[in-house]
Amino acid sequence: MTTRWQHDVPPPVRPVRGRRRPGLWISLASALALVVVLATVLVVLARPWEGLLRGGIGIDPNRPRYDISARVEPANGRVRGTVTVRVPAGVGGDTLRFRVVPNAEGYDSRFRLGQVTVDGDRVEPTLTNTLLTVPRSGRGTVVVSIGFAYSVVEGKTSPLAALGLMPSDGPMVAGLLARYDTGMSMGHWYPFLVADGAAADPTLPDTGDVGNAPVSDVRARITVLQGYAVISGGEANGTKDEGGNTVVDERATGIRELSLVVSDELKPVTREASGVTVRVWAPADSASEADEVATVTARALGVFDERFGAYAWPALDVVQAPMPPGVGGMEWQGMFWVGSEIFHASMPGLPKELGGVLGQLGGMRDVREFTVVHELAHQWWQGMIGVDQTTDEVVDEPLAQYSSCVYFAETRPSDWKEVCDKNTSLNYRAMRTMGGEDAAADRPTSRFTDDKQYAGVVYGKAPNYYRALEELMGRDAVLAGLRTLVEERSMDVVQPADVVAALQSKAPAGKKAEVERLWRHWMHETHGDDDVGTEIMP
Ligand SMILES: [Zn+2]
Structure with a gap:
């Protein structure tokens, strides 16, 4: 059989110098034509979705x-x-x-x-x-x-x-x-x-x-x-x-x-960053603020792309949108909203001029930068890595908070701890000062007493889990664990145990159990007063 089959295969064609082989050229031309036709068909079929493919995401x-x-x-x-x-x-x-x-x-x-x-x-x-x-x-x-x-x-x-x-x-x-x-x-x-x-x-x-x-x-x-x-x-x-x-x-x-x-009022300021088209939408008279927000977004995209893996979509729309009381921004996929007052680095609830002056005194520019980066981080935590926000908000919100701290650590090493603390732990201390009680962060949102307790525990106390992990295994290992989660579960919906397992995968052998114990400490137990403090002015 071997011999017979070998004889059925035509001998390899070698180009012969000086002599055209018309048969070969015709078949090559036909093959090329076929490729062109096939490619055209594919392009036509794919056309409605063109430009939407990045990071391996396509129609499924x-x-x-x-x-x-x-x-x-x-x-x-x-x-x-x-x-x-x-x-x-x-x-x-x-x-x-x-x-x-x-x-x-x-x-x-x-x-x-x-x-x-x-x-x-x-x-x-x-x-x-x-x-x-x-x-x-x-x-x-x-x-x-x-x-x-x-x-x-x-x-x-x-x-x-x-x-x-x-x-x-x-x-x-x-x-x-x-x-x-x-x-x-x-x-x-x-x-x-x-x-x-x-x-x-x-x-x-x-x-x-x-x-x-x-x-x-x-x-x-x-x-x-x-x-x-x-x-x-x-x-x-x-x-x-x-x-x-x-x-x-x-x-x-x-x-x-x-x-x-x-x-009919918002106009875009456009920026290319890390291969992503960033469009920041704001009223025409807020173009300079839009430009600042675009700069922060672009910088943070670079940090997160490198640390957590590539942002999944071809573009990102950042929109200045009025927000309800107490809400600074809102994440979607391929888009996030920033509350108008935060967008203008203005003190919430006050007329624009007065709010702007007080905002400068109150460090609202840092709050804006932190908020924008937090909302961007949700593209990974809640966007690519899905979460049931009614039961497992303990996954995405503390991660978005921590990611924002990481961004500040990498871009403003001189005072990142202060900015991080003001935008995380201070929420907990403020909640305690106003009489709210510590609680487990890992619970359905419906089980928090009110917005105040939810903000204090989930945005204030819980992000400190990752800071504690940094002390245990080093920031690079923590970020490598989070990157593993993105690599293995992107486009999926995860639960707290999946996050812990991903972090454990990058922890040194002797410290894996501690990764889980710390989760219980920060997310299930109530040590907030000892760990984070209760005074707004420590
Ligand atoms: Zn959030």
């Missing part, structure tokens, strides 16, 4: 794919649309769970659920407060379509509300989905799938955020009045003006939710 048929079509009217807050989700086999159970934040209790959105279909057949879903459950037809891939309409309320920006002297409706309803004079903030604005295994209480917790969506690919066609910009965590694939409207075609791959800001 194994994750949910959203197709959203919506009309958004910032002037009166009306939103009307349809979200169609292709849910692949293996994602979701017999019943699909969607979070519908606009229907939150106490949020005066007049939410109306439209027709819901599964594979084209009308079904009877159940909508309880913010939880929509849709029966699934079979275990295979299904296509769910959900119609919705609601009105976005006006956000509170009055000084009294900002100072916490007026009751707020909680960050979820008052700020993340609200309209302001600079435009409309649209976080959690369409029904989104809850990740398998994640909690889905119909009632939103009063504290913290509710992001716990699985990674998905999104296409959205957003119709706005001409003159409005649609800013998102994705990329505009094209815009079309028709009859006084603009239809923006947004695409994003590997994100958990596509949040939007729709505005």
